[in-house]
Amino acid sequence: MLSVTFTGNVAADFPATQTPGVVILPDNANVQHPVIGDAQLAELVGVSGFDISSLRVSYSPENNGTLSIGIEQPASPNDPLGRPVIASDADNNGNSGTVNPAITALIPPLGVQDPPDFGGTEFMGIYLDFLGTGTGQIVAGFSQAVPSGQDAKVFQVATANQAGPNVAPTFGAPLPQYRGNIYTQNDPNHPNMELSVVNFDQLYQSITGSALLPTAVFNVGAFAGSAQDGPISEAFFPAQPVLLSAATEPEPEPPVCPPISPPIFINPHEHRIIDNAHGDLVRVYVQGTSGFDPATIDPDTVELNGARPVATKVYQFPRNPYPAQMFAFRASDIQAEPGIQTLTLTGKTKDGQDVISSNVVVNIPNSAQASGRLKFLMNRTGQSQYTSLRRLAASNPDAILDPSVLGGSSVGLSSGGLAASYAPTRVNLGAASASVASAVNVDYSSPARGLAAPVDMPRQVVSVPTAQNASKLPGRLQRSMTDYLDQVDVPADQDSELVMSGAH
Template sequence: MHPTMPASLQPLVGVSGFDIDELRVTYTPDNGGTLSVGINQPTNPFDPLGRDVIASDADNNGNWGTVNPLISNTSVSPPTGLFPAFQDPADFGGSEYMGVYVDFIGANTGQIVAGFSQAVPSGQAPKTFQVAEAIQAAPNVIPTFGTQLPQFQGNIYTQNDPNHPNMELSIINFDTLYESITGSPLTANSVIKVGAFGGSGVDLPITEALFPLQPVLIGAATPQPEVCPPISPPIHINPHEHRIIDTAHDGLVRVYVQGTSGFDPSTIDPATVDLNGAKPVATKPYQFPRNPYGAQVFVFKASDIQAEPGLQTLTFTGATYDGQTIITQNQVVNVPNSAQVGGRLKFLMNRGNESQYNSLRRLASSNPEAILDWSIFDRQAAAPMAAPVALAVPAQAGGALGTATPASVSIPGAPLAASSGLKVDYSSATRLGTPTPIVAPRAVVSVPSEQGGPRLSGRLGRGLEDYLDGVAADRANSAAAADQDEVMSGAH
């Protein structure tokens, strides 16, 4: 129901500031639930920018507290104009009212009303926003405000500004309010009905506005959380081993997650991290040289990684502590059993498994919190015993003790420390002869040949040749002088 007015007033007003064009409803579940309603007024036909009429601007003159003198001129006595009794109090003053009403139980009448009431404040006090019980005798009748419910009173927004002309209001603790009226908890499938109203007792002959109740599905009015795209920071997989991995062995694979200006890799939750089915066994911060952004390194056991041989793309996934998803990739070369080969491949892979685990043990000693899975060290406990060591002993018929000496004796391999307490009694052993003296090794000095040594530069070579030539000449002159002295002495 839109406000109506006489034809004589239409050219001066166009549309009333109490008219209602549409409602916009939003429910947010946070903090007990909030129902927000925007009352959208019609477009002002006199506005060159096409903005809406200001809420409660009854005569639509661009100011909710003044009246077009052509309608009512109160500056003279008696007032003049088409309708001298027409008034437009500021700030919803006097009998001006506007708001929404809500039906929770499908009765087609409101149980709750929110906005500015029809009651005139005493002593010229400004009107305040209210949430109250609705008094509505029948459907399609403008409701009035009953008992106030301040515990559900949210905020109200309205301005005397054509750039912000519409009214917006909110009802807080809406979940509790809904359950107290319906006896059931509010869900996404709950349906309420929302309507609106507006008018004034002093803007005659303009009539009142009533926007009928409209059904609202709570789930449809609830904004869906914004889904951010996954974070995809750059990663480096085994850069120290030229991106080679060996999934046939339990060597360690390191993944460096590089930080950026907008991403701190230390915010990654290690419990969420996965690398092609493998979970990290350790993690720690890392700083690349000359890089202003820190990195985080995650260590995985190679045999846990699910990858085919050859050039493969590994996917690193995880999430930050605040729930942001991380998905990023990089390529590696998977060479199964490459840890057992030598040559160029061994050089590229840089080190063996035992060296990697020693580094991990040092990390566990200095920073125990960096270890995520301590069972990674159980691999040594489960390692097979070392193969027996064979000591070759020459066979002699009727040996020193008069018995045959076996060709070899197998002694199970054991750590050196385990045999440190071993004592041997040689008192009953028969002397076999004079022991062979042990010749001390000769010191050997390696002198590189001219062909194998490093070459001198041309300038240094020429300088050295000139120096040697000078030395040879001096020696020749000295020898000649000596001969001359000898000759002279012989002549005497």
């Protein structure tokens, strides 16, 4: 809550409906209202501008604690609209700087004066009793002291000098560090005095020796009057207790930002077809915009219908100035029924904003059995998706969020180590038929892993057990094997996949 905005209308600025946030200290039998000691004057004045009918108190944590107080006054019988009497309008003529001529003409003269701007001996303010002693330690408002020369009276916060619990305090040593705002106008539309004390937390601790807590209770009273208003007595409003938490408006709930909902493409290269009966990869492209960079999404928070991503990378669509972020998922992890389905991607940005977006796909379990146009649209090419992942792992190991997707472990995920871990394990012997290749035995020696220093990779050896078997090899197959043996020293990170069909 910000400090109360003062307009000179206490009932509006300190609404009774604001609970907690506003404490109303009501009129009671102990309040001393000004008494007009002359019948003719009482008929003309009706109610003194120094009368006090209630106090309203509010607290805000801003400015190291701000205590705001409104001094409410009774309605004026002289006002056709029934508005409150103007603060310090001693004779209630609707102007706090003049005296009604009818009052001046009274015989005998009553000596009623009404200096403007709380001049002369006019005073009005509040006092604070932090210790519960019945007398105040702090006063705030306009003092009883008459300014020297032509100086205007100013709003003060000062130490209080109070002779007793039912006597108006006087102003002692000024405390300007606690002086907040003051509102007082010579205007029947804005008649009330309102004031504030800043650094209230510090002031409370300096008096009590304790930190200001929501359970703190302090007492607030008020006083007003003038020694120049003839036979009109002063007002005194004894202090009443205020519970800090009751005077403090609760912190407003922070606005909830709607989730970011960027456009997403799901398997656009396969015409939005997925197969969650198998471990195919499903690619989701989160589109960037002028106000959103999808690279700010935290991969650890991303899900697609229950599936967590296994890899991610920045992707640039042609002629699109804003980069996209690709997330790859195992299709078998996606929870979806067969047929047309809406998949929803959720996550959070690294600064905690929610991200949620959806798109429609066609889920065809066991899609390998598809044929015709549907098979063409799916554009399936065996293990090529995982080959692409291995290539990504070699160039950017951090892009692989789940190394198990490549069939390996998380050991040695350095740029070279990850590529070596998932080096091709199949050899294309170029056999004309499976029956020819079935007679060939291939012996693979695993490369060394997990060593601290680089070592020479063991050669992979292809052996033909007998000359009899070897004699049956076609010339093309023998040339292919020879070429392979000549190239086994090629580094494993050259992402070439050698395929042996039917070998054992």
